[in-house]
Amino acid sequence: MQHRSLVAITRRAASAALLLLALGASVPALAQGAAPGVDPLPSWNEGAAKQAILDFVKDTTDQSSPRFVPPAERIATFDQDGTLWVSHPIFSQVMYCLDRVPAVVENKPELKKVEPFKTVLSGNREAIAKLSMKDLEKILVATLTGMSVDDFTAEASAWITKAKHPKFDRLYTELVYQPMLEVLTYLRANGYKTYIVTGGGQDFVRVYSERVYGVPPEQVVGTAGATKFGYRPDGTPFLTKEPKLLLNDDKAGKPEGIHLMIGRRPNAAFGNSTGDREMLEYTMAGGGARLAMLVLHDDAQREFAYGPARGLPDTKVGTFPQTLDDEAKKAGWTVISMKNDWKRIFPFER
Amino acid sequence: MQHRSLVAITRRAASAALLLLALGASVPALAQGAAPGVDPLPSWNEGAAKQAILDFVKDTTDQSSPRFVPPAERIATFDQDGTLWVSHPIFSQVMYCLDRVPAVVENKPELKKVEPFKTVLSGNREAIAKLSMKDLEKILVATLTGMSVDDFTAEASAWITKAKHPKFDRLYTELVYQPMLEVLTYLRANGYKTYIVTGGGQDFVRVYSERVYGVPPEQVVGTAGATKFGYRPDGTPFLTKEPKLLLNDDKAGKPEGIHLMIGRRPNAAFGNSTGDREMLEYTMAGGGARLAMLVLHDDAQREFAYGPARGLPDTKVGTFPQTLDDEAKKAGWTVISMKNDWKRIFPFER
Numbered sequence: 001m002q003h004r005s006l007v008a009i010t011r012r013a014a015s016a017a018l019l020l021l022a023l024g025a026s027v028p029a030l031a032q033g034a035a036p037g038v039d040p041l042p043s044w045n046e047g048a049a050k051q052a053i054l055d056f057v058k059d060t061t062d063q064s065s066p067r068f069v070p071p072a073e074r075i076a077t078f079d080q081d082g083t084l085w086v087s088h089p090i091f092s093q094v095m096y097c098l099d100r101v102p103a104v105v106e107n108k109p110e111l112k113k114v115e116p117f118k119t120v121l122s123g124n125r126e127a128i129a130k131l132s133m134k135d136l137e138k139i140l141v142a143t144l145t146g147m148s149v150d151d152f153t154a155e156a157s158a159w160i161t162k163a164k165h166p167k168f169d170r171l172y173t174e175l176v177y178q179p180m181l182e183v184l185t186y187l188r189a190n191g192y193k194t195y196i197v198t199g200g201g202q203d204f205v206r207v208y209s210e211r212v213y214g215v216p217p218e219q220v221v222g223t224a225g226a227t228k229f230g231y232r233p234d235g236t237p238f239l240t241k242e243p244k245l246l247l248n249d250d251k252a253g254k255p256e257g258i259h260l261m262i263g264r265r266p267n268a269a270f271g272n273s274t275g276d277r278e279m280l281e282y283t284m285a286g287g288g289a290r291l292a293m294l295v296l297h298d299d300a301q302r303e304f305a306y307g308p309a310r311g312l313p314d315t316k317v318g319t320f321p322q323t324l325d326d327e328a329k330k331a332g333w334t335v336i337s338m339k340n341d342w343k344r345i346f347p348f349e350r
Numbered sequence: 351m352q353h354r355s356l357v358a359i360t361r362r363a364a365s366a367a368l369l370l371l372a373l374g375a376s377v378p379a380l381a382q383g384a385a386p387g388v389d390p391l392p393s394w395n396e397g398a399a400k401q402a403i404l405d406f407v408k409d410t411t412d413q414s415s416p417r418f419v420p421p422a423e424r425i426a427t428f429d430q431d432g433t434l435w436v437s438h439p440i441f442s443q444v445m446y447c448l449d450r451v452p453a454v455v456e457n458k459p460e461l462k463k464v465e466p467f468k469t470v471l472s473g474n475r476e477a478i479a480k481l482s483m484k485d486l487e488k489i490l491v492a493t494l495t496g497m498s499v500d501d502f503t504a505e506a507s508a509w510i511t512k513a514k515h516p517k518f519d520r521l522y523t524e525l526v527y528q529p530m531l532e533v534l535t536y537l538r539a540n541g542y543k544t545y546i547v548t549g550g551g552q553d554f555v556r557v558y559s560e561r562v563y564g565v566p567p568e569q570v571v572g573t574a575g576a577t578k579f580g581y582r583p584d585g586t587p588f589l590t591k592e593p594k595l596l597l598n599d600d601k602a603g604k605p606e607g608i609h610l611m612i613g614r615r616p617n618a619a620f621g622n623s624t625g626d627r628e629m630l631e632y633t634m635a636g637g638g639a640r641l642a643m644l645v646l647h648d649d650a651q652r653e654f655a656y657g658p659a660r661g662l663p664d665t666k667v668g669t670f671p672q673t674l675d676d677e678a679k680k681a682g683w684t685v686i687s688m689k690n691d692w693k694r695i696f697p698f699e700r
Contacts, residue, residue, distance in 0.1 A: 216422060237632050256579055261611060
């Protein structure tokens with residue numbers, strides 16, 4: 001059904017294009033992906049952030065501009081957690097792993113009395129919150145590896161359609177930022193290939209990226225483990241997720257992952273934390289027109305306010321320390337204030 | 351200049367599309383990427399191989415077909431060496447590495463008297479041909495790692511524009527198979543994303559893939575090493591190629607690489623040797639319409655004839671043993687006979 005409706009949408013878009021042609025609209029207007037006069041970023045307040053995006057697209061798609069980028073080379077990369085959707089107070093993928101522990105223990109009862117599984121099974125939130133990184137790693141390995149790729153996809157797909165954020169009581173997939181969806185659409189309409197470059201699991205994000213962000217699985221770069229090819233007893237080949245890390249797609253791992261998976265330097269990159277610093281630096285180090293943007297979580301009322309740049313205590317996720325703010329100013333990165341730049345945060349707000 | 355001409359081509363294509371629309375051509379005809387009655391595979395003789403390709407495309411792109419594949423899911427993967435271009439008697443990338451040895455030794459004179467570098471520098475072809483796999487690995491590490499990604503790209507780009515095949519005295523990039531170029535174009539015109547999935551180096555093939563095959567770097571999956579992010583003395587970030595293997599994209603590594611880099615099972619796969627067996631098996635194990643094809647090198651006059659399936663001695667490259675032929679028959683893979691199925695082998699033949 002999903003595909004049928006996509007086809008229908010594509011057909012409608014084609015009809016609209018033909019209509020515009022019949023009305024004598026110019027081809028450049030089509031290339032911009034919006035009728036003249038229609039705001040491609042309606043959830044953005046007027047200001048430096050919105051203008052930076054509009055200027056970047058104009059500069060790189062206008063053939064008479066010295067900063068024109070040929071369509072085949074247009075690449076934009078987006079961090080996910082805290083940049084495209086809510087990641088506070090805990091990454092949704094960590095919630096997934098914690099939620100999977102009972103099923104893992106059911107298959108391996110010997111883990112029942114072994115830490116950190118014992119603590120997770122206890123349901124004691126305070127104790128769970130105090131688990132060390134090493135404990136968390138054990139949970140990630142136990143819940144994300146050792147099964148076939150198909151089984152993992154089925155489990156993660158089922159979870160993501162019902163798991164809800166504790167504060168908003170909404171599906172995680174509803175807690176995407178409407179202004180960023182508009183940027184994704186706007187860039188794609190202007191010939192950009194949009195990639196997610198996430199510290200989260202590549203296989204996890206691929207489960208919903210197309211439906212939620214319009215980003216197909218092959219355009220998701222994330223933390224990735226090895227898989228192992230093998231055969232089922234009936235001879236059918238399949239892949240098993242192995243506990244061997246190939247790419248830690250965070251910090252310096254982001255440009256390394258971009259090289260591995262894309263092989264081109266992005267023209268534009270969007271992030272929100274120190275995990276995105278190297279990706280933004282790498283993006284800006286190329287020639288021609290470049291755009292680097294950082295989402296600042298400064299909206300305690302509509303989402304969250306965190307990070308020492310706002311005089312708040314540092315947190316484990318989405319840190320935006322003063323040093324990053326300083327680098328942004330020095331390097332010409334644009335900071336997006338959720339509070340001031342975004343008219344609307346979520347698609348469900350009207 | 352390359353980009354300007356691409357733009358010009360795109361413009362011409364757009365004008366042609368508008369003209370067709372004005373003439374009342376149907377949108378489905380456009381979607382097929384060729385005017386009705388025009389043979390999309392003119393370098394193929396009529397026969398089972400050509401028909402298998404035409405049937406596959408018809409089946410998967412006709413919305414009334416039960417085997418219709420939505421455009422976003424159309425993926426086709428192609429081995430390179432022996433499938434898209436000549437790889438006999440030696441892979442061009444191995445030639446590149448051997449050719450780079452003098453420059454490497456110039457920077458590290460202590461290697462001059464060390465094997466296997468001493469033998470390579472001697473120029474003694476017989477001795478070079480006898481080097482072991484371990485020796486070859488040392489040469490690959492010395493010539494493909496330890497430099498920046500940008501330096502490697504510059505060196506490989508310069509080499510590929512002048513290195514020639516010993517038998518044909520032609521650039522390697524001229525020795526691509528015209529019938530396979532037509533398949534790539536035909537599949538893309540029908541909404542397929544075409545990927546190269548090669549045992550060769552990912553960074554090496556990316557240097558020329560767009561120009562030679564129309565396959566952009568982000569659609570090249572190959573044997574890949576790690577890179578390391580760092581800063582130059584002036585603060586500019588850059589990536590260094592490390593001697594650490596991330597993906598050995600051959601045999602079982604091909605479906606593993608496809609999962610890592612694409613995250614979808616291909617609908618169609620093309621190969622020529624035992625290195626492609628697992629990719630073809632993995633491709634065919636999916637539901638719906640599938641196409642698996644193997645290029646058989648049986649044309650001693652126009653290219654080469656090798657492989658024991660033709661009663662010839664096995665060789666190191668492009669092996670096509672009887673077992674693979676048996677599996678092809680049993681599994682419904684189509685064998686392409688270069689001798690019988692291809693009217694023309696190379697683009698320069700008229």
